[in-house]
Every structure is written in C-alpha cells, then in structure tokens.
Amino acid sequence: MLFNSPDFFVFIAAFFILWPILRHHNGSRYLYLILASFVFYGWWDWRFLSLILLNGIVSFSGGLAVAHFPRFRKSLLITSISVNAGILVIFKHLDFGIENLNWLLEVLGAGRHINPARLTLPLGISFYTFESMSYIIDVYQNKLKPTRNIAQFFAYLSMFPQLLAGPIVRAGDLLHQLESAGSITEQQRWDGLQLVIHGFFKKVVIADNIAVMVNSAFAGPVVNNSSIYWWLIMIMFAFQIYCDFSGYSDIARGLAKWMGYEIPLNFNHPYISPSFREFWTRWHISLSSWFRDYIYIPLGGSRTGKVRSFVNLWVAMLVSGLWHGAAWTFIVWAALHSFYVSVERITDWPNRLSCIKGGRHLAVLLVFLLACVAWVFFRAQSFTQATSILSVMFSFKNISWNIARNSISVTSLLCLSVILLRELYFHLRLDQTNWITAKVNTAAQPVIASIMVVLCIILRGPGEAFIYFRF
Amino acid sequence: MPEHLSKYRCKAACQKILRERPFIVAALSCLLIFAVGLTRNPEVKGVYEGRFWLMKFHWRSCADVVFAGDSRVCSCIHPAEMNRHLPGLRILNYAFDGVGYYKEYLEAIPKVLDSQSKRKIIILGITPRSLATSAITNDYYKDSKRKTKYHSNAILTSLDGLLQFLQPMALREIFYMPSPGKNQQHFFRNYSRDGWAGRYMVPEEPGALIDPYRETFIRNQVSPETINGLLECVRKWRNAGVEVYGFRPPTTSEMLEVERAFSGFDEEFFIASFQAAGGVWLNKADQTIYRTYDGSHLYPDAAEAFSRELARILSDSLNKKSTGQECNETGLLQAAMM
Secondary structure, three states, X not given: OOXXXXXXXXXXXXXXXXXXXXXXXXXXXXXXXXXXXXXXXHHHHHHHHHHHHHHHHHHHHHHHHHHHOHHHHHHHHHHHHHHHXXXXXXXXXXXXHHHHHHHHHHHHOOOOOXXXXXXXXXXXXXXXXXXXXXXXXXXXXXXXXXXXXXXXXXXXXXXXXXXXOOOOOOHHHHHHHHOOOOOOOHHHHHHHHHHHHHHHHHHHHHHHHHHHHHHHHHOOOOOOOOHHHHHHHHHHHHHHHHHHHHHHHHHHHHHHHHHOOOOOOOOOOHHHOOOHHHHHHHOOHHHHHHHHHHHXXXXXXXXXXXXXXXXXXXXXXXXXHHHHOOOHHHHHHXXXXXXXXXXXXXXXXXXXXXXXXXXXXHHHHHHHHHHHHHHHHHHOOOHHHHHHHHHHHOOOOOOOHHHHHHHOOHHHHHHHHHHHHHHHHHHOOHHHOOOOOHHHHHHHHHHHHHHHHHHHHHOOOOOOOOHHHHO | OOHHHHHHHHHHHHHHHHHOHXXXXXXXXXXXXXXXXXXXXXXXXXXXXXXXXXHHHOOOOOEOEEEEOOHHHHHHOOHHHHHOOOOOOOEEEOOOOOOOOOHHHHHHHHHHEOOOOOOOEEEEEOOHHHHEHHHHOOOHHHHHHHOOHHHHOHHHHOOHHHHHHOOOOOHHHHOOOOOOOOOOOEEEEEEOOOOOEEEEEEOOOXXXXXXXXXXXXXXXXEOHHHHHHHHHHHHHHHHOOOEEEEEOOOOOHHHHHHHHHHOOOOHHHHHHHHHHOOOEEEOOOOOOOOOEOOOXXXXXXXXXXXXXXXXXXXXXXXXXXXXXXXXXXXXXXXXXXX
C-alpha cells in the first residue's frame, strides 16, 4: 500500500480508530499491529507475506538459540544470516549474477546461455531483512536480550510505517518501546502531524513534480546535448530522490509518533554537508550506521592501519551499492563515493578549504555537485546512458540558458527552487535565529501546516511510487 | 452527577479538543480547500476527469446506439443533442482519445449495446489516425484498463463534486483568477455522463495539430491489417443483427489535406469495402464547415450542430430502413445499404 494512495488514507483512519482501545494491552497491541501491518503489506501481494514470516521465524528462533546454546552461537548466527541474506540475494541479485555469468561464458566461448529467473522483487525485502539481521547480530554480540514473545518480535519486524522503505529501525531501538503502550501527548501528536505533512509535501509536491522532468530525460537515448540541461536534470534528481525518500521517512516517523513510538531520524539535510564523511552521517542515516556497525567496524574499521581501513571502507560502500540495486551502475555509484571519501581522508580538503573565507560554502557546493555526478550512475538505465550523460555534462557545450529553459517545465523549476531555498535556510542556520516570538510561532505553525496540506492537494504531481520501494 | 458538573465537563472537553493543534489544522485545511475550490479555474466541468474514461471503459449492456472512434469522435458526438432528433434511443459516445480500431477495442464495442434492445446500432467514426499503427501504442482505452477498479466505483461517482474540488491544478490555473485577461492558454473541458467531451482552447490554435499529424503519418500510415480487422467485425456484427454505420468526423480542410497526402488512407476504397461488408456510410457533403480549436477537434457548439445534423441523417436512414426503403440519396446524405 502506498502512503500516497487513497487506500492508505482509509487504512490509516481505520487503524487509528481502534488503536487507542487496543494499544493498552500487550497481547492485543502486538496482534493488532501485526494484523494491520500484514494487511498493509499484503495489499500489494499477500503471497510475499510468507517471506516476512520465514524471515521473522528464522531470526526469532535464531536469537533464542544463540542465547541458549552458547557453544553453537557462531554457527547459529551464520545459519540465520545465511538464510535471510540468501533470500534477499535470490530475489534481488540472482538475475544480475546470471547476466554476468552469461557474459563470462560468452567471453570464454562456452556457447551456453542461462535464462534469467525474472523473479518479482518483494517490496521492502532489503529493509526488513536488514532489521532482522541486526537483531540476531545484536543478540550474538550481547547488546540485546532476545525476546521470548514471537508476537512482540513480529510487531517490531513488520511494523507498517517503516516496513516498505525504512528507516531501518534496530531491534534495540524499537523492541523495548513496544513493551509498553507508549504515552501520546498533544505535543507528540502535533510533532507527528507536522512530520506527516512535511513528508507528504516533500513527496507529492516536490519529488513528484520534479520526477516528470527527470523521468522524461532518462526515458530514452540521450538526445538533448545541452550541458546546462543535464546539470539541471541531475540537480533535480538529487532533490527528487532526497524528497522522495526523506518524505517517506518523515511520514513513517510521524505515524510512529501518533502510535506513541519514536523512530530515529533518517535524513538530516545531507546536501548542506561540507564533506563526504559528513554527508554519510546525514544521508540515509539508518543504513549508513548499519553498514558502519555491522560491516565496517567488524572488518576492523579504522583501527587496523591506513591501507586496511581504506579496504574496509570500500568493502562497506560497495556492499551498500549492491544493497541499492543489482546493477553495475549502483556499484559504480558506490565506488565513486568510496573514492570521494578516500580522497577526502588523504587530502583533508574540506577542512583546508573551510579555513579560507567562504570556503565552507564552497565545500558544500563541491560536495553537492560531486554527489550529483555520482547520482548519474544511480539513476541511469544503463552504463552507456550514464557515460553519455556525463560526457554531455562535462562537454560544457550549449550552455545557453534558453535551451534548458525550453526543455524544463516551470512547475519543476519552481519546486526545485522551493527545496533549494529550504536547504539554504538550514545551511545559513537561519533556523537557529529567533525571527519571531515563541507565541507568534505557536500560532503560525497550524496556519503553515494547513497551507501545506492544501498545497499537497492542489499542487500534487502525478502519483508515483516511492523510489526506495524498488530497493 | 449534578447537571451543572456534567455541562462543565462537556465544555472542558470541547475546549480541550479545540486547543488541539491537529484539530485546528484539520479545520483550517478544510476551510482553505473549500476556498480554493470556490475560486479555482473552471477549466474542467462535469464528470471527474480522472474517472471519465474509466466510466466509459466499464459500460456494459446499456445502450441502443454506440458511437466508437478516437478523440475526434469523442469531441464531435454529443448524444444528448442527438436525442432531440432520435427520442427513445439510448445513445452513448464510446470514443476514447488516441484509440485505434484494434481487436480489443473492437471486441468491447458491441458489449456496450443492450442485448434486449429492439434496435442495436453501432456507428463508427473513421479517421486515418484510428486506422494507423501509431494509434495502437497508447490511448485512453488501454490506460483505463490499467487502472484499478475502485476508480469507477459507484460510491465514488457520487463524490464527483468533491473530487473535482481536490483535483490538482497547474500553476497557470492558479494564476488564472487574478489575471484572466493575460495571454495564457486555457484548455476547457466538459465531461458528460453520456461520453461526450466538450473541449476548447482559449486562445484557439487552429493549426496546432496539423504538423504533429503530418509527422505521425510520415512514420505511421494506415494499416491494412487494422482495416481488415475492422471490416471483419462489421461483417460479424451485421450477421448478429446489429446495424452498422460509418462516417468521417468533420475537421479542417488543412487536416483533410494532410490526411489525404500522408496517411495512406483511400477514403473511396474504404467506403466501398465498408459497404461491401454490410455497413452503411453516412456522408456529409462538406466536412469542413465546422469550427475547430486546434485544427482537428470541434468546438462544443460546432459539435452540437454536427450532432444535430448527423442525428437528422441517421433518423432518415433508420426510418427508411424500417419502412424497407432502399436509401440511395446523394448530396447531403449518401447512405448506402448493404
């Protein structure tokens, strides 16, 4: 079920009618959450509920077994992770493997061809698999006591707000919250509502309107040979994916607040980062911290010498690329970011640049533009398309503004300006300035929220699924 | 509990709710939506645009006369206007923008006819584009098929007014109210429940579609397979007792010239084949006397005039047929019997 579909509004209204009644008792709370989450997920395709069930049963029983059989804890951990990661790899990466194998067979002249499996990618599989894996690893590392209540575990694993596109909530953050009904104050309801409204605004107004231009640019061969056009398209895509994904996270966090729970922040204005190291502490925080805690640090992190720390960094980033999608373009995207971070570590250029006047702003701009270059690989349909786009971008030909203006709609440009100004507002730290008194601020907030609701309705773009659903 | 205490509690509860910011946002949003709805540009009227095509797509066993064809038919056939000359007949405009006479669409047309109807009539609007291969790639018929069923739900039908209120607006529409006199183009649409789409542009662009059509026909000409499929259906429908008529929807002389020169459509040959298959060709002497807003589609008032004229011609033809007369008039009406 999409957050931006009419079905969801009916679903959520029905959910919150019964939630205040059923949330007070542990059993009814867990069962109601599981039931609602399964309806939410099964609305798309109920058959794939079996995968969540399998994933959950393996992790739940694995967690208990790891705690009860200390002698076999390592093999139990490996088995549990292998099953869950195996399911993920089969559904997500099997065809990518077959495609590469076919290429290899062709190069070797084996004369054989393996047909792709063409399996449907279950929605949210990457997210709930990583949640269940974090649970068993935390139990193994004695950071978490395994729950004995399977209903509580499934309420955590399948909790609908973050089920399809994150944030990847760790069991340590949510399981203990689920043990109680959670207090819901007026402030919490208000914060939740604001998050939901902001999330929808980012998704349906900004991302969906920008998507029209971006989708048409990437729909076929690279026809437009204007450098400024492609730079503009890439800047648009950077904000499209940011608004799309952070919009989903905001809605998820807002809904959780209404339920009485806290989900950690997933995006913290990533495009105002003056370095790539900071960028990765602001972009998809739940995923980057997952890779840091479960791949980078276990590999030795930065404690094992300079060269090894670079290797660890590249491994963690490349796996992150593969997590996003089974294509070489995603691996190149991840490799570019690994390269950016590596160069940054060696040269420390952001800090050096920040020493000069206006250097911090320049660093932010550079990081943003380099991120846009990497996004080309993330968004392109193929490697060939990506290289064609990059060659146009860096040819600096046809930089006349008129060419770009004629090809880009006013609505998309306006939406881009809105989000650019918003990020600039935070970059210049204007949010920390006391523009108005607290009293005026309190009175203005509901008015601003209402205006945003109306804008979400009348300026919504063509309904699109959230981008991260496909990951 | 004493009455005054109960009242006090009730009042306190109400005050508490009114102080809730989510409640204030909900109330304020409703007011703003209502205000925007009242001032919004009336470009779209009638049936909710998002569901107009779906409504047509789901029509089954509900008509005596069904018009089929592409956007030109959709714009020029006004069933309510035709009913003035053909009282008692349930007429529906089953045309879809961009549709071609491919198998799936042809199979759906007779399903709109009521099997209990005494006189079942199919009237095909023939344009070269509806017979060209390009029309088969993307159209509102296929688009409607892809959409989910709840869009055409009967409950939603009663919410048309509300949905119209909540419909997205283009930026130019938002700025329409404060500056209606500015040189901005507006596309007015009125979607009727009988399937007619009355549309026009302000300012009009009489030559807007001439070049795109020329380019389309250079790439995609009329397909003999599509014509054969259509004629096969005409035969089948005739054998099943359905009366089949054909006509060429009116357009501009420039467009006719483009169609003649580039589409590969041989009208005379087609009419002869259509008649040989059992169809009756309804022909107006001059197809170009009606005003179009884009070089192809008729203005609503022109559509009404054309519909009246066609209804008169059809009425004559039906009367002659019911009295057993052979119709071989020339001039204004050139209807040929099988």
